[in-house]
Structure formats: C-alpha cells, structure tokens
Amino acid sequence: MNGASDGRGEGIHLNLGRVNLAAMEPVRLPRMVPVRQRFDARRIDPEDMEAIIGGQFRREDVRGKITPGMRIAVGVGSRGIENLALIVRAVVQELKKLGAVPFIVPAMGSHGGGRAEGQERLLAGYGIHEENVGAPVRASMDTVYLGTVLDGVEVHFDRIAYEQADGIIVVARIKPHTDFKGPIESGILKMLGIGLGKHKGASYLHKFGMERFGTLLPAVGALMMERTPILGGVGIVEDAYHETAHIEFVPKEQLPHREEQLLAEAKRLMPRFWLNDIDVLIVDEIGKNISGSGMDPNIIGRSGASRTFGEGPAIRKIVVGGLTEETKGSAVGIGLADFTTRRVVEQIDFATMYTNVITAMEIGGGKLPLVLHNDEEAISVAVCTAGRREYDQVKVVRIKHTLALEDILVSENLLPEVEAHPMMEATGAAREWKFDATGHLIG
Numbered sequence: 001m002n003g004a005s006d007g008r009g010e011g012i013h014l015n016l017g018r019v020n021l022a023a024m025e026p027v028r029l030p031r032m033v034p035v036r037q038r039f040d041a042r043r044i045d046p047e048d049m050e051a052i053i054g055g056q057f058r059r060e061d062v063r064g065k066i067t068p069g070m071r072i073a074v075g076v077g078s079r080g081i082e083n084l085a086l087i088v089r090a091v092v093q094e095l096k097k098l099g100a101v102p103f104i105v106p107a108m109g110s111h112g113g114g115r116a117e118g119q120e121r122l123l124a125g126y127g128i129h130e131e132n133v134g135a136p137v138r139a140s141m142d143t144v145y146l147g148t149v150l151d152g153v154e155v156h157f158d159r160i161a162y163e164q165a166d167g168i169i170v171v172a173r174i175k176p177h178t179d180f181k182g183p184i185e186s187g188i189l190k191m192l193g194i195g196l197g198k199h200k201g202a203s204y205l206h207k208f209g210m211e212r213f214g215t216l217l218p219a220v221g222a223l224m225m226e227r228t229p230i231l232g233g234v235g236i237v238e239d240a241y242h243e244t245a246h247i248e249f250v251p252k253e254q255l256p257h258r259e260e261q262l263l264a265e266a267k268r269l270m271p272r273f274w275l276n277d278i279d280v281l282i283v284d285e286i287g288k289n290i291s292g293s294g295m296d297p298n299i300i301g302r303s304g305a306s307r308t309f310g311e312g313p314a315i316r317k318i319v320v321g322g323l324t325e326e327t328k329g330s331a332v333g334i335g336l337a338d339f340t341t342r343r344v345v346e347q348i349d350f351a352t353m354y355t356n357v358i359t360a361m362e363i364g365g366g367k368l369p370l371v372l373h374n375d376e377e378a379i380s381v382a383v384c385t386a387g388r389r390e391y392d393q394v395k396v397v398r399i400k401h402t403l404a405l406e407d408i409l410v411s412e413n414l415l416p417e418v419e420a421h422p423m424m425e426a427t428g429a430a431r432e433w434k435f436d437a438t439g440h441l442i443g
Contacts, residue, residue: 027380030411031430038423039240050090056249057094065231068099073165075107080121081173083244085127092135104137105161107195109202141198146227149219156201170233174262178293182214183260188233193220206361218256227253240271271405278315280384282398286333287324294333296402302336317382330357336366339378376441
C-alpha cells in the first residue's frame with residue numbers, strides 16, 4: 001500500500017486478488033430472520049425537561065450555591081447527547097432565574113482539531129450557540145496549571161472558566177466508557193479532567209494509558225473541585241433507545257459516589273444482545289457519530305486493547321460493511337473487526353483516523369482487518385472461519401450499527417433462543433441474502 005498525501009483511502013493502491021471461494025468448501029449463507037429486541041424504555045418527554053431541570057435547581061443544596069451576579073461557566077462537551085441543546089438552554093434559563101450570568105465553555109479536550117474555533121463549530125452543530133441557548137460561547141485552548149495528583153500527574157484546567165467564572169457547572173452524559181472499566185467511567189468527572197483539561201490536559205492524561213483512568217479521573221476531579229469554583233454537574237442518563245431517561249444535578253459534595261450510582265443505572269439501561277453466543281456479527285456501519293470507538297465495545301465485547309470487554313456475548317468474527325456519512329472518513333474502530341471490504345478502506349481518511357488513535361494512545365482501533373473484495377466474500381470468509389464443524393451451525397447476526405439494536409437479523413438456527421427469551425420476538429419470515437452485481441449487500 002502506498003498512501004496519498006491527503007490521507008484519503010482512494011489514494012491507496014490495494015493490490016487485492018479475489019479470494020478463490022470455489023476452492024473452498026462451498027459456503028451457503030444461512031437465511032436470516034428479522035427479530036425485535038425489547039429494552040427498558042425510560043424516555044422523558046422533551047416537553048417535561050424544562051420542568052424537571054427547574055426542579056433540580058430549586059433544590060436547596062443546588063439553589064444555595066448560586067447568588068445574584070455570579071458568573072457561571074457551563075461546560076458542554078462534543079458527544080451526540082439527545083436533547084442536548086434543550087437541556088443546556090434550560091440550565092441557562094434556571095441560572096438566569098437565580099440571578100446568575102451564565103456563559104458556555106467547550107469541555108471537549110482535544111476535539112474540534114484541538115482548536116478553539118473548531119470546538120465552537122462543534123457546539124454550534126449541536127445547537128449550542130447564543131441565539132439558541134441564551135448564553136454566549138467563550139472558547140479558548142489556554143489552560144492554567146493546578147498542581148499534581150497521585151505520583152506527579154499534572155492537572156490542567158480551562159483558563160477562561162478558571163479566570164472568568166465565579167462558579168462552574170458541566171453538563172455531561174453518564175455512561176459506560178468504551179476503553180476502560182471502573183466505578184467512574186464517562187460522565188461528570190471525565191468531563192472535568194479531560195473536557196476542561198482542554199487539548200493540553202486531555203493529551204497529557206491519555207499518555208498514562210486508559211487502564212489508569214479509573215483512578216486518575218477521580219483524583220484529577222477532586223483536585224479541580226478543591227482549586228476551582230466547580231459547583232457540580234448536570235448528569236444525564238440515556239436508555240437503550242438513545243432517549244433521555246434521567247436528568248439530575250449532582251453537587252460536587254456528592255461526587256464521586258452519586259456518579260457511581262448513576263453509572264450503574266446507565267449500564268442497566270444500555271442496549272445489548274440478549275443472545276448468549278454469536279459466531280459472526282455483520283455491522284453495516286461504523287462511525288464516530290455512533291461511538292467514539294466507531295462501534296461500541298460494550299456491545300461487541302472488544303476494545304482496541306482487549307478482545308474481551310464488557311459483559312456481552314462472545315463474538316468470534318466481526319465484519320464491517322461501511323462507514324457512516326457523518327464520520328467523514330474516520331474509521332476508528334475498524335481495527336476491532338476481523339474482516340472488511342475494499343470499498344470501506346477506500347473511504348478511510350487515514351490522516352484523521354491515525355491522529356485520533358495516536359492522541360488516545362490506543363492504536364488498536366486504527367489497524368486494518370483482512371480486506372476482502374466485497375461484502376459477499378467478507379461474510380462468506382467470516383462464516384467459513386467461525387470455528388463450527390458445519391456451516392449450518394454458525395450463528396450469524398446482522399445489525400445496522402451499535403446504536404440500533406432493537407431491530408436485528410439473526411440466522412434461522414438462533415430462532416429457538418429467540419422464542420425462549422421474553423425480550424425477543426421474530427417479526428417476519430426468513431429471507432435469503434441479496435447481493436448486487438458487484439457482490440455488495442442490498443437492503
């Protein structure tokens with residue numbers, strides 16, 4: 001392979017020969033059955049969110065922190081949180097009712113290209129701008145040095161929030177992280193340490209490796225709460241349908257304990273496969289808009305550093321069939337798959353993908369799997385190498401992406417398991433695979 005200067009996959013010459021499927025034992029792909037998985041739905045009606053957030057700010061332990069004239073920095077991140085603009089607007093309104101003067105600061109580490117204008121654009125794309133939320137956005141990548149924790153780990157903090165705010169609140173989704181496990185994962189403390197650490201703090205902390213984040217994040221957060229005017233965070237929990245399920249103001253005095261409890265609830269509500277065992281998983285699309293890891297390691301049971309991650313079923317082989325349009329060529333997570341296609345590789349922006357995985361100090365998600373000529377070859381080879389004596393024993397599942405686990409396709413041999421599970425049901429007849437003239441999936 002020879003890389004083009006712009007980093008795009010179409011500039012890469014793939015000298016791929018066709019896999020000689022005829023020389024292999026004939027692989028008959030199993031018929032697939034549409035199946036609906038059900039999850040605990042806890043959706044909050046958006047029309048009720050202002051009242052819920054208003055109730056949080058009327059709590060004595062919250063209201064007592066805010067006095068008239070206080071300048072409040074509201075930290076907002078870059079992940080796709082449902083109803084984010086609505087929630088931020090409601091937080092701003094409640095702060096104004098209490099007489100405070102709120103403004104928005106990006107809390108997204110090195111995202112947006114590690115540039116202030118890039119972070120402003122990201123927020124604007126989520127509807128976070130003054131015209132929509134009622135507070136100006138003040139973005140800078142400058143930081144102040146707060147000191148050290150543990151064995152000399154430096155702590156850096158957003159200079160604007162530190163110097164211009166009398167109080168700081170972050171708005172954060174609390175959820176399982178895609179690269180490490182611990183009592184604290186993604187949420188308020190991560191947004192403090194990584195998000196408000198800006199590019200300097202985020203890239204520095206990542207150098208210590210994800211395996212240390214379980215202890216680093218609480219320690220860094222504790223120092224920040226000691227040496228900056230942090231008041232707490234608005235914690236958001238989503239259900240398996242990516243709907244807002246819970247909104248709560250967590251005062252700094254309740255951290256990290258309350259965040260640990262909310263993380264446990266987020267894990268209980270997250271989507272999953274109800275199946276016990278999957279031999280081949282076909283993922284139609286991966287992308288940064290689906291997961292920071294392209295496809296959620298909590299779902300597929302793999303991370304960039306480990307082939308056993310989370311609590312999902314064991315999955316022997318994974319095929320990736322495409323990239324989302326929104327990911328704009330960033331194929332982070334392709335390294336978690338076993339097989340992909342030439343068409344996918346030709347869409348990859350290698351410069352962007354490599355920058356992302358190197359910054360995160362976890363390169364596994366940026367490695368290429370075996371690259372087959374088309375979908376038919378990739379799926380056939382996956383079935384062939386799944387480790388079953390007979391092909392009709394291979395358990396196959398197909399999903400659109402890891403955020404869409406309600407409606408899936410499963411091979412016919414999984415029907416007994418589906419019928420025996422109270423949270424699954426078949427919704428249609430078995431169907432054959434359909435490929436176009438180039439061997440790529442149709443429908």
